[in-house]
Amino acid sequence: GAVVSQHPSWVICKSGTSVKIECRSLDFQATTMFWYRQFPKQSLMLMATSNEGSKATYEQGVEKDKFLINHASLTLSTLTVTSAHPEDSSFYICSGVGGSTTNEKLFFGSGTQLSVL
Amino acid sequence: KQEVTQIPAALSVPEGENLVLNCSFTDSAIYNLQWFRQDPGKGLTSLLLIQSSQREQTSGRLNASLDKSSGRSTLYIAASQPGDSATYLCAGANNAGNMLTFGGGTRLMVKP
Numbered sequence: 001g002a003v004v005s006q007h008p009s010w011v012i013c014k015s016g017t018s019v020k021i022e023c024r025s026l027d028f029q030a031t032t033m034f035w036y037r038q039f040p041k042q043s044l045m046l047m048a049t050s051n052e053g054s055k056a057t058y059e060q061g062v063e064k065d066k067f068l069i070n071h072a073s074l075t076l077s078t079l080t081v082t083s084a085h086p087e088d089s090s091f092y093i094c095s096g097v098g099g100s101t102t103n104e105k106l107f108f109g110s111g112t113q114l115s116v117l
Numbered sequence: 118k119q120e121v122t123q124i125p126a127a128l129s130v131p132e133g134e135n136l137v138l139n140c141s142f143t144d145s146a147i148y149n150l151q152w153f154r155q156d157p158g159k160g161l162t163s164l165l166l167i168q169s170s171q172r173e174q175t176s177g178r179l180n181a182s183l184d185k186s187s188g189r190s191t192l193y194i195a196a197s198q199p200g201d202s203a204t205y206l207c208a209g210a211n212n213a214g215n216m217l218t219f220g221g222g223t224r225l226m227v228k229p
Contacts, residue, residue, distance in 0.1 A: 044206070049216060109160055
């Protein structure tokens with residue numbers, strides 16, 4: 001079945017540094033990639049939607065200059081948390097849309113646990 | 118704007134019990150509804166997807182129903198096992214673009 005490979009699984013960084021999270025769609029082309037984050041004991045919240053080759057659409061309250069999303073190819077999307085701060089500590093997860101036009105499905109990455117010290 | 122609510126937030130049952138998780142949504146113009154499982158610190162595993170034209174989907178011991186008119190979906194787990202312990206999330210999509218609105222989840226613990 002289709003797989004989305006997300007790396008790293010966890011990362012610890014110092015406040016002020018930037019962290020890049022990669023999501024690769026294996027054996028399918030993800031024209032659209034969604035990025036979510038999840039704070040402890042809360043549900044997933046959509047951060048942004050990215051379409052290959054165009055700028056990402058951010059949800060209200062999500063700073064586009066802080067959370068840089070690149071979707072330059074059909075198999076790779078990246079999320080860069082710039083100048084990370086402790087309040088950015090969260091679980092980030094991506095999902096890609098794949099499958100046929102009549103049977104599109106979402107495939108999720110395994111998530112990245114970010115801890116900012 | 119679609120809002121999704123899950124009740125209960127947490128549930129603890131003895132092994133072998135049949136159980137029902139509830140999900141409600143505000144916009145009946147839902148495109149599809151999915152149930153996911155999430156283990157602590159892990160990503161989501163899709164369990165069942167119900168299209169708006171469908172009433173239910175079954176996979177093994179799991180059965181999910183969808184009632185658009187009442188804005189409800191249920192996930193039925195038969196003969197629960199300790200390995201079923203996880204957080205179960207429902208999410209609705211309002212268009213073919215697949216952008217999902219998630220419920221808050223139900224944390225399930227099945228005691229041996």
